[in-house]
Amino acid sequence: MAQQHLDPPIDPAASLPAPPPPVLGRGERPERPGAPGGEDLADYLRAQATEFLRSLRQHRENGVGGSAAVRGESKAGDAGHGGPDDAGDAALALRRSARRISGTLHTFRPLLDMEWSEGIRPELAWLSGTLAREHAYAARLERLLTALHRLSGSAVPPARQAAPADGAGSGPHARAAAVQERGPLTVGAAKAGALLERQLTLARTRAHSAALQALGSSRFHAVADGVAVLASEVPLTPAAASADLRPLAAAAEERLCDAVSTLPLMTAGLAYNAQALIHGLSPDPAPHPQDGPWHQVRLLLRLHRYAREVLRHGEQDASDARLPAAGAALNRHRDASEAAAAAASAARTPRIAPATAYALGVLHADQRHEVEAARFAFQQAWQKRTVGAP
Amino acid sequence: MAQQHLDPPIDPAASLPAPPPPVLGRGERPERPGAPGGEDLADYLRAQATEFLRSLRQHRENGVGGSAAVRGESKAGDAGHGGPDDAGDAALALRRSARRISGTLHTFRPLLDMEWSEGIRPELAWLSGTLAREHAYAARLERLLTALHRLSGSAVPPARQAAPADGAGSGPHARAAAVQERGPLTVGAAKAGALLERQLTLARTRAHSAALQALGSSRFHAVADGVAVLASEVPLTPAAASADLRPLAAAAEERLCDAVSTLPLMTAGLAYNAQALIHGLSPDPAPHPQDGPWHQVRLLLRLHRYAREVLRHGEQDASDARLPAAGAALNRHRDASEAAAAAASAARTPRIAPATAYALGVLHADQRHEVEAARFAFQQAWQKRTVGAP
Numbered sequence: 001m002a003q004q005h006l007d008p009p010i011d012p013a014a015s016l017p018a019p020p021p022p023v024l025g026r027g028e029r030p031e032r033p034g035a036p037g038g039e040d041l042a043d044y045l046r047a048q049a050t051e052f053l054r055s056l057r058q059h060r061e062n063g064v065g066g067s068a069a070v071r072g073e074s075k076a077g078d079a080g081h082g083g084p085d086d087a088g089d090a091a092l093a094l095r096r097s098a099r100r101i102s103g104t105l106h107t108f109r110p111l112l113d114m115e116w117s118e119g120i121r122p123e124l125a126w127l128s129g130t131l132a133r134e135h136a137y138a139a140r141l142e143r144l145l146t147a148l149h150r151l152s153g154s155a156v157p158p159a160r161q162a163a164p165a166d167g168a169g170s171g172p173h174a175r176a177a178a179v180q181e182r183g184p185l186t187v188g189a190a191k192a193g194a195l196l197e198r199q200l201t202l203a204r205t206r207a208h209s210a211a212l213q214a215l216g217s218s219r220f221h222a223v224a225d226g227v228a229v230l231a232s233e234v235p236l237t238p239a240a241a242s243a244d245l246r247p248l249a250a251a252a253e254e255r256l257c258d259a260v261s262t263l264p265l266m267t268a269g270l271a272y273n274a275q276a277l278i279h280g281l282s283p284d285p286a287p288h289p290q291d292g293p294w295h296q297v298r299l300l301l302r303l304h305r306y307a308r309e310v311l312r313h314g315e316q317d318a319s320d321a322r323l324p325a326a327g328a329a330l331n332r333h334r335d336a337s338e339a340a341a342a343a344a345s346a347a348r349t350p351r352i353a354p355a356t357a358y359a360l361g362v363l364h365a366d367q368r369h370e371v372e373a374a375r376f377a378f379q380q381a382w383q384k385r386t387v388g389a390p
Numbered sequence: 391m392a393q394q395h396l397d398p399p400i401d402p403a404a405s406l407p408a409p410p411p412p413v414l415g416r417g418e419r420p421e422r423p424g425a426p427g428g429e430d431l432a433d434y435l436r437a438q439a440t441e442f443l444r445s446l447r448q449h450r451e452n453g454v455g456g457s458a459a460v461r462g463e464s465k466a467g468d469a470g471h472g473g474p475d476d477a478g479d480a481a482l483a484l485r486r487s488a489r490r491i492s493g494t495l496h497t498f499r500p501l502l503d504m505e506w507s508e509g510i511r512p513e514l515a516w517l518s519g520t521l522a523r524e525h526a527y528a529a530r531l532e533r534l535l536t537a538l539h540r541l542s543g544s545a546v547p548p549a550r551q552a553a554p555a556d557g558a559g560s561g562p563h564a565r566a567a568a569v570q571e572r573g574p575l576t577v578g579a580a581k582a583g584a585l586l587e588r589q590l591t592l593a594r595t596r597a598h599s600a601a602l603q604a605l606g607s608s609r610f611h612a613v614a615d616g617v618a619v620l621a622s623e624v625p626l627t628p629a630a631a632s633a634d635l636r637p638l639a640a641a642a643e644e645r646l647c648d649a650v651s652t653l654p655l656m657t658a659g660l661a662y663n664a665q666a667l668i669h670g671l672s673p674d675p676a677p678h679p680q681d682g683p684w685h686q687v688r689l690l691l692r693l694h695r696y697a698r699e700v701l702r703h704g705e706q707d708a709s710d711a712r713l714p715a716a717g718a719a720l721n722r723h724r725d726a727s728e729a730a731a732a733a734a735s736a737a738r739t740p741r742i743a744p745a746t747a748y749a750l751g752v753l754h755a756d757q758r759h760e761v762e763a764a765r766f767a768f769q770q771a772w773q774k775r776t777v778g779a780p
Contacts, residue, residue, distance in 0.1 A: 153669040189671045271661030272763030279543040280752050281579045347748045357744035358737045361751020362670050369759055373662030 036311045038240030041108050044310045045101060049231035052097040056224060059090035059215075091131050091211075098128040101230065103306040107252045111243055113235035120226040127223055130214045136338070137204035143339045144196050147366055148359070152189045188355030192363060195346050195356060249307040256300040260382060263293055268375040269383065276372035277365055288368075291337045294375065298330035322385035326378055333374035340367035426701045428630030431498050434700045435491060439621035442487040446614060449480035449605075481521050481601075488518040491620065493696040497642045501633055503625035510616040517613055520604045526728070527594035533729045534586050537756055538749070542579045578745030582753060585736050585746060639697040646690040650772060653683055658765040659773065666762035667755055678758075681727045684765065688720035712775035716768055723764035730757035 102124040105117040214220055229235070267273050279288060305323060347360040492514040495507040604610055619625070657663050669678060695713060737750040 148671070150664075151667060151670040153671075186671060271766055272759070274540075274756075274759070274763070277541060277752070277756055277759070280541045280756070281538070281543075281576060281749055347744070352744050354737070354742050354744050354747035357748040358751040358754075359671055361748040361753075362667070362755045363751075364748075365752045365755030365759070366664075366667055366670070369662070369664065369667070369755070373664070376661055 036245040038111055038236050038243050038245075041104070041111060041240065041245055041310055042234040042236060045104060045230055045234045048097045048100045048104070049227045052094060052101065052227045053224070053231055055090045055093035055097060059087055059094060062086040062090060088135070092135070095128040095131045098124045098131075099302070100306050100309070101227065102128070103303045104310060107303055107307045108245065108248050108310070110248065111237055111240035111245075113237060116226075116229075116235045120223065123219070123223045123226070127214065127220065131211050133207035134204055134211055137200050137207055139335065140339050140342055141197060141200040141204070143335060144200075144343060144363060144367075145193055147339075147363055148189050148193050151359075151362055151366060152186050188353065188357075188359035191353060191356040192343075192346070192359035195349060195352065195360075196342065199346055199349075200342065245311060249304075249311050252300075252307045253304050256297065256304045259293070259297045259300050263297060265379050265382070268372075269379040271376060273372065276375065277368045280365055280368055288337065288341075288371075291333070291371065294330060294333050294378075295337075298327075298334060301327050301330060320385075322381045325381035326385065329374050329378035329381055333371055333378065336367045336370035336374060340364050340371065343367060426635045426703060428501055428626050428633050428635075430703045431494070431501060431630065431635055431700055432624040432626060433703060435494055435620055435624045436622075438487045438490045438494070439617045442484060442491065442617050443614070443621055445480045445483035445487060449477055449484060452476040452480060478525070482525070485518040485521045488514045488521075489692070490696050490699070491617065492518070493693045494700060497693055497697045498635065498638050498700070500638065501627055501630035501635075503627060506616075506619075506625045510613065513609070513613045513616070517604065517610065521601050523597035524594055524601055527590050527597055529725065530729050530732055531587060531590040531594070533725060534590075534733060534753060534757075535583055537729075537753055538579050538583050541749075541752055541756060542576050578743070578747075578749035581743060581746040582733075582736070582749035585739060585742065585750075586732065589736055589739075590732065635697075635701060639694075639701050642690075642697045643694050646687065646694045649683070649687045649690050653687060655769050655772070658762075659769040661766060663762065666765065667758045670755055670758055678727065678731075678761075681723070681761065684720060684723050684768075685727075688717075688724055691717050691720060710775075712771045715771035716775065719764050719768035719771055723761055723768065726757045726760035726764060730754050730761065733757060 102121050105112060105121050105124075109117055264275070267275055275290070276288075279290070301323070305327065308320060308323075343360050343364040347357050347364070352360075492511050495502060495511050495514075499507055654665070657665055665680070666678075669680070691713070695717065698710060698713075733750050733754040737747050737754070742750075
């Protein structure tokens with residue numbers, strides 16, 4: 001994701017008015033000629049705003065209505081659909097730039113017109129949240145069905161997938177799958193899969209409708225207008241031009257480090273600490289309270305990463321080699337946490353068969369195991385980062 | 391366990407005829423005056439046989455019939471029983487010496503009268519197997535109920551157990567437990583616990599009856615007579631007196647190392663490899679086939695340990711610091727594997743509630759997670775042993 005930003009935008013802001021030349025004022029800039037300043041912030045926000053508008057245009061051209069149908073087919077393993085999911089890609093790009101704009105407005109808020117930025121930030125969060133939901137339900141279903149196949153021993157390992165079709169009926173995996181098709185608990189796994197598919201597809205369809213409705217709303221048009229302003233003229237404060245961006249970026253990093261320091265990293269670093277499944281039989285359908293601080297760190301890590309993207313136009317920093325791994329671990333943590341909750345929630349469906357409930361219990365525990373594995377991975381990545389730093 | 395053997399037997403073989411002086415023959419003995427030989431083997435077997443007979447006497451004196459009742463109370467957390475479970479301890483000691491005699495007869499079989507040792511070995515295995523079953527069911531139930539409490543968030547952490555009673559009602563753990571008493575899935579955990587208690591207590595009672603029956607059988611009396619022979623005169627071959635025990639002990643170690651080399655240790659050493667739960671939804675009620683090689687290594691490690699105990703009277707060897715950890719990991723592997731199977735088996739009980747089945751699914755996955763953790767622990771212990779060896 002970080003690399004993607006380094007690529008030039010596909011639709012560069014060539015037609016937009018050129019940014020005014022940077023105004024040098026008092027401060028550290030003369031002493032540190034490479035220090036990133038207000039103009040770098042403006043450049044970054046303009047680029048993200050341009051990307052937002054481009055994605056929005058692409059999303060409209062590809063037709064929003066087709067997206068769910070295409071993805072629904074892809075989900076069911078139907079080979080009938082051809083081209084890439086353009087509308088889905090556009091929605092992804094739209095969310096990506098919305099998150100970056102919102103995060104940057106937050107981290108560098110002393111340098112931006114307060115009223116304007118405080119007005120648009122929650123609206124951008126609403127938009128990216130609304131657009132994210134449909135994708136999240138689809139990804140959750142995918143994750144749970146993949147896990148069910150793995151747990152049934154019917155997952156085809158990568159090497160087998162490339163094998164010719166006439167070889168698919170042999171080998172221990174294929175045999176196990178064939179045996180399990182008759183077994184009572186694999187009936188349970190199949191029923192659990194069907195139940196999850198029903199529930200999460202319904203949720204996804206609703207999220208799709210909500211996204212469609214949002215994109216047609218006057219609320220959305222107000223957001224798009226706000227971003228269009230940003231693409232032409234970033235409302236910086238008078239002091240911004242002479243400001244050094246680094247203290248504000250450092251503050252974002254400090255908030256991240258403070259939040260990380262509250263995590264139980266000692267425990268997380270011990271493999272198989274069995275902490276994530278505590279309360280695994282809790283009747284509370286809400287996500288585990290122990291996951292909250294990790295979700296918070298995930299958001300702060302993202303803000304830190306965006307702040308670094310802004311600075312990248314200024315000086316380079318080599319101490320971030322482990323950040324992508326840490327971020328990936330926290331995404332996996334969030335996904336597994338939500339998948340585990342979805343399995344637990346499905347198990348509360350009235351009148352399900354015991355075999356279905358059993359499979360959902362195994363699945364829930366498996367995903368909580370994934371939560372624990374993700375914390376371990378984060379600890380490893382973070383430790384390397386800290387150890388590796390000067 | 392290894393240390394226990396170093397302690398002098400409570401009832402030493404003082405009244406037994408003194409062993410004949412060692413006969414020095416050809417071979418390496420003159421060159422290596424400390425090399426353990428046939429007489430060390432005879433000493434070890436005599437000591438174990440004496441311990442076997444002492445345990446048997448103690449077991450009879452304490453009354454076999456009381457054992458199950460006392461342990462049944464202890465299981466339910468009843469504080470009413472007072473003294474130690476003497477009959478249970480005696481049965482444990484009986485099994486311990488039976489295993490050591492049987493294992494030693496196996497490892498050093500070229501030095502023992504073939505007909506005699508091949509006759510008594512399967513009988514010793516039958517005896518220790520029969521006696522082990524009752525304890526195994528009790529331990530399995532204990533493990534599963536402990537896990538259910540942990541998974542319900544109702545397990546009291548060690549720090550809290552020492553706290554005064556008036557503090558027990560506060561804190562997140564106590565609050566969570568209080569909430570969960572009303573939750574539908576904790577009903578599931580409670581029902582799962584009751585079901586497991588019913589099934590495993592029945593199995594334990596049957597095992598107890600079988601053990602009682604075995605101890606009163608003529609088959610058992612024949613074993614005891616055989617061990618009594620061993621306590622007075624070990625049937626060594628003529629060549630045994632001049633033999634060096636170390637090549638046979640080394641062969642036992644080699645069999646262990648060969649078996650370890652077939653284990654997937656690379657995978658086991660990667661934390662959270664998620665291998666143990668593959669086939670977690672398999673309909674086969676038999677233990678996982680992937681566990682077999684680990685169980686085999688557990689037996690070979692035990693034989694290696696007993697062979698080292700025999701040699702200990704000769705020379706010392708400091709390279710075994712990690713053996714206890716490796717052995718403990720394999721015991722945990724076996725226990726967790728069997729507990730997971732018991733949870734899966736209970737889930738096949740007809741007409742159970744979905745909430746019960748769900749809890750059993752979580753429990754099964756939790757125990758398979760334990761299996762994986764035990765493999766990781768073994769890999770760590772074994773690696774240290776190999777790395778640390780000269």
